[in-house]
Amino acid sequence: MSVEGATITPVRLGGVRGGPAARTLRRDRWWVQPAISAVVLTAFVVYSTWAVFVNKDYYVGAAAHRDLISPFFSPCITASCVAGAHGTFLVITWWHITPALLILGGPLGFRLTCYYYRRAYYRAFWQSPPACAVADAHTRYTGETRFPLIFQNIHRYFFYIGLIFNVILTIDAVMAFRLPGDGGIGVSVGTLVLVVNAVLLWTYSLSCHAARHLCGGHVDAFSKHPVRHRLWRLLTPLNARHMQFAWVSLVFVALTDLYVRLVASGAFTDPKIF
Amino acid sequence: MAAEVVMRVWRGDSSGGAFAEYRLPAQEGEVVLDVVHRIQATQAGDLACRWNCKAGKCGSCSAEINGTPRLMCMTRMDQLPEGPVTVAPMRTFPIIRDLVTDVSFNFEVAKQVPPFAPPPRPEGGYRMAQVDIERGQEFCKCIECFMCQDVCHVIRDHEENKAHYAGPRFFIRFAELEMHPLDTNDRRELLRQREGLGLCNITKCCTEVCPEHIKITDNAIIPLKERVVDAAYDPVAWLGRTILRRRKASPNEAAAHGR
Ligand code: SF4
Ligand code: SF4
Ligand code: FES
Ligand code: FES
Numbered sequence: 001m002s003v004e005g006a007t008i009t010p011v012r013l014g015g016v017r018g019g020p021a022a023r024t025l026r027r028d029r030w031w032v033q034p035a036i037s038a039v040v041l042t043a044f045v046v047y048s049t050w051a052v053f054v055n056k057d058y059y060v061g062a063a064a065h066r067d068l069i070s071p072f073f074s075p076c077i078t079a080s081c082v083a084g085a086h087g088t089f090l091v092i093t094w095w096h097i098t099p100a101l102l103i104l105g106g107p108l109g110f111r112l113t114c115y116y117y118r119r120a121y122y123r124a125f126w127q128s129p130p131a132c133a134v135a136d137a138h139t140r141y142t143g144e145t146r147f148p149l150i151f152q153n154i155h156r157y158f159f160y161i162g163l164i165f166n167v168i169l170t171i172d173a174v175m176a177f178r179l180p181g182d183g184g185i186g187v188s189v190g191t192l193v194l195v196v197n198a199v200l201l202w203t204y205s206l207s208c209h210a211a212r213h214l215c216g217g218h219v220d221a222f223s224k225h226p227v228r229h230r231l232w233r234l235l236t237p238l239n240a241r242h243m244q245f246a247w248v249s250l251v252f253v254a255l256t257d258l259y260v261r262l263v264a265s266g267a268f269t270d271p272k273i274f
Numbered sequence: 275m276a277a278e279v280v281m282r283v284w285r286g287d288s289s290g291g292a293f294a295e296y297r298l299p300a301q302e303g304e305v306v307l308d309v310v311h312r313i314q315a316t317q318a319g320d321l322a323c324r325w326n327c328k329a330g331k332c333g334s335c336s337a338e339i340n341g342t343p344r345l346m347c348m349t350r351m352d353q354l355p356e357g358p359v360t361v362a363p364m365r366t367f368p369i370i371r372d373l374v375t376d377v378s379f380n381f382e383v384a385k386q387v388p389p390f391a392p393p394p395r396p397e398g399g400y401r402m403a404q405v406d407i408e409r410g411q412e413f414c415k416c417i418e419c420f421m422c423q424d425v426c427h428v429i430r431d432h433e434e435n436k437a438h439y440a441g442p443r444f445f446i447r448f449a450e451l452e453m454h455p456l457d458t459n460d461r462r463e464l465l466r467q468r469e470g471l472g473l474c475n476i477t478k479c480c481t482e483v484c485p486e487h488i489k490i491t492d493n494a495i496i497p498l499k500e501r502v503v504d505a506a507y508d509p510v511a512w513l514g515r516t517i518l519r520r521r522k523a524s525p526n527e528a529a530a531h532g533r
Contacts, residue, residue, distance in 0.1 A: 013436050015368025016288040018375060025341030025360055115476050115496055122475045129427040132479035133342055133365075136431035143428065143473035150472070153499075153507040209492070213500035221455035223403035239492065 023135045030131035037124035040247070044254055048072060051257050055098040057264035058257070059085040060190065065182035066270055067175050068190040070257040071197060073100045075168050103165075110162040113155040115209045116246045156210040166201050173198040182272060190263060190270040197256040200249040207238035207245050276300055279351060280358040281309055283321065287371045293360065294318070300351070306361060307335055307346035310373070322372035330485055333419035337373050338362045343421035343483045364424040377420050383440050387447050388464065392456040406455045412493060413450040415486040416443060422480035422490060428473045439470035442480035442490045449494035452501060462498075462505040471498055 024030070051058075051072055058070040061084035069076065069085055076085040078092045078099040095102055111117050122128050127137035144152050173194040179186045205211065216232030219225045238245075263270045279300045282293040296313045307325055314321045326332035328347045335346040340360055351359070367375035392400065422442040423429065429436050440448065448465055451457050465471040476499075480490045488494075504511050 013379060014433060015376065016290075017365055017367070018286065018291060018363035018369030018373075019284055019338065019365050020293070020362070025338060025362060027340055027355070027357075118475065119477050122477050128475065129431065129477060129479065132425050132482050133338065133430075136427045141428065141432045141435065141473070143470070143475050145470075145472035149475075150507075153503050156500075156503065156508065209496045210500060213497060217497050218501065218504060220406075220453055220457075221403075222405040222409075223455075229405060240489075 024131075024133055026131070026133060030134055034124040034127075034130050037120045040251070041121065041124065044250055047254050048257075051254075051261065052098055052100040052104065055100070056082075057261045058082070058100075060260060060264045060270065061085070062180040064263070064269065065179050066188065066190055066263070067178045067180065068194060068260050068263065068270065069172050070260040071169055071172075071201075071253050072104070072257050074172050075103060078102060106158070106161040106165055110155075110158040110165075111246075111250070113152050113158050114246065115155070116243050118152060120246075156214060159205065159208050159210045159214075162201075162205050162208075166198070166205055169194075169201060170198045179272065187273045188270045189273065190259065192273075193256050193259050197249075197252055200245065200252050203238065204242075204245040204249040206235060207240075207242040209239060209242065211235060212239045276356065279304075279309055281306075281313065282358050282360045283310065283313065283318075283373070284360075284362040285318075285321070285372055286369065288369055291369070291372075293362075295358070304351045305347055306337075306339055306344075306349045306351060306354075306359065309351060309359075310346060310361065322370070322374045324374050331417055333417035336364055336419045336421045336424065338364060338424075343424050345419060345421075345485050348485060364420070366424045366426070366430045367420075377423075379436060380418070380420050380423055380441070380443065383444050384447075386440070386469070387444060387451070388459050388461055390451055390454065390457055391459045393458055400456055402455065409453050409493075410450040412488055413446040415488055416446060417486060418443065419485060421483045421485070425479045425483045426474075427477070427479065428470065428475075435470065435473060438468060439473055440465075442474070442495065444469070445471065445474070445498060446488060446490055446494040449498050452498065460505075462502050465498060466502045466506055471495070471502055474499075 019025070051070070058073040059076070059082050060066040060068040061082070067084075073081075073085065075090075076082075076099050077090045078095040080096060081099050092102070123130055128141065129136045144150060173191070176191040176194040177185055177187065179188060212232065212235045215235055216222070216225065216228035219228050219232075222229035222232070262268060277300055279298050281296050281298070283296060285291055285294045296317055298309065298312055298316070301308070301312075307323075307328060310321070310323050314323070323335070323337075323346070325335040325347060327334070330345055330348040333345075336343060337346050338344075338361070339346065339349050340354060341362075343364065346361070361373065363369050363373045364375045364377075367377050367379060370376050420443060426441055428439055429441060448461055448469070451459065452461055474495055476491055476495060478491045481488070481492070484490060
């Protein structure tokens with residue numbers, strides 16, 4: 001039979017599928033990863049909600065010869081902030097509940113619309129799909145084409161907001177080198193914690209997919225845009241590790257808050273290194 | 275090495291089917307396709323399977339081995355866990371017989387991709403720098419095994435979406451064309467409105483199964499989503515376009531362009 005003589009298989013959309021009507025045939029422990037994601041994300045949400053609403057012990061001030069602020073509460077811009085916490089240049093007087101709530105939307109929106117976290121929570125919580133080749137838990141599926149998920153598309157604006165927070169938390173880390181009344185300038189464990197936290201937040205932001213696009217990914221002819229091409233080449237290897245940066249920076253933000261909280265509550269004093 | 279291999283192979287067609295269990299003496303260094311061939315040769319001469327190169331390059335032998343889409347010719351038996359091995363046809367496509375599925379859905383989608391549309395040829399021919407083609411080269415590695423299409427839950431679990439969804443294999447094709455420095459087509463509205471780019475929720479299963487290790491989600495789908503944001507969702511970009519009076523192509527224009 002010649003090629004010309006061959007009959008074309010008609011296209012069938014629908015049609016009977018092969019294999020058993022089972023949710024999955026996988027026998028490995030595919031549920032481990034979504035379970036870990038669910039546990040860590042839930043733990044973070046519970047801890048951060050608690051930390052935000054107890055609304056105390058978020059700042060270690062001059063009385064303890066330190067200048068450490070929890071990342072959940074920075075910038076502290078309401079009149080109710082404890083004395084000495086940064087943010088005096090802007091004071092909002094009409095806000096009476098916890099100051100953290102006022103600024104939480106920025107970092108929260110950044111993480112919620114992040115391409116990596118989307119993958120994590122679609123899998124772990126929405127179960128759509130829980131793992132590869134494991135059936136979606138929902139019968140109807142419209143992806144990110146409708147309200148509210150269509151708003152995931154504004155991620156790049158949260159990226160910009162995230163950068164502002166990174167600058168502020170970097171300033172906090174620099175300020176943490178001030179040890180008022182304890183030699184003036186120095187390094188304590190708390191300083192290092194804030195510095196590491198700021199560095200991790202930068203790695204998270206700079207590895208963002210939107211950043212990669214905005215810096216150069218949108219360009220078609222790299223040869224005509226050498227600077228953008230270099231930037232893109234710089235961010236691409238970071239971007240490949242975005243998942244790792246996302247988890248490490250998330251956990252470390254909570255640990256930073258915990259450290260400041262323990263020192264502020266007097267559980268122990270922040271050890272000075274030099 | 276166990277002395278015996280137990281393989282459960284899906285036998286059936288559009289009227290139904292079931293797993294059939296085959297027991298064979300184990301042999302050193304075999305891949306799943308070898309065992310399937312031995313079953314054909316010794317126990318079930320009518321077992322249907324599709325294969326061609328046995329080198330992971332033709333993309334014919336895709337199947338679901340222990341529930342995960344894999345190439346039968348590249349899956350070594352000694353790397354699978356102990357116990358019976360299940361081999362089923364790809365789930366997302368209609369079955370023809372046994373392990374053979376009708377993947378023509380993919381060829382229909384391929385027809386919908388507006389082709390490469392370079393500007394008129396300048397004197398002396400087109401010139402391209404190496405940096406300009408590097409990004410697209412990754413996507414040319416695709417062997418069209420369609421396992422990414424198979425594993426993608428958008429159509430795997432929701433048949434109705436096939437009518438308006440291109441799928442990961444074609445998102446990399448779209449990406450390759452959209453990123454091509456000589457291409458003049460704008461396929462972004464087409465992707466958004468007709469090809470279901472918004473249906474993908476970037477859960478990365480396509481990337482997990484791709485035998486060519488193409489970073490489908492990171493290097494094609496997410497960049498395309500960002501480009502669609504430029505075209506349709508970013509208010510600042512919209513303002514810029516309005517002021518500069520640049521208009522984006524409608525899906526019909528995009529689809530018709532270059533034909
Ligand atoms: S990342 Fe998108 S295209 Fe790939 S399998 Fe998941 S939903 Fe499908
Ligand atoms: S992109 Fe990868 S998984 Fe998809 S058809 Fe091509 S080679 Fe196969
Ligand atoms: S922060 Fe994760 S993709 Fe932007
Ligand atoms: S037979 Fe060609 S890819 Fe397996």
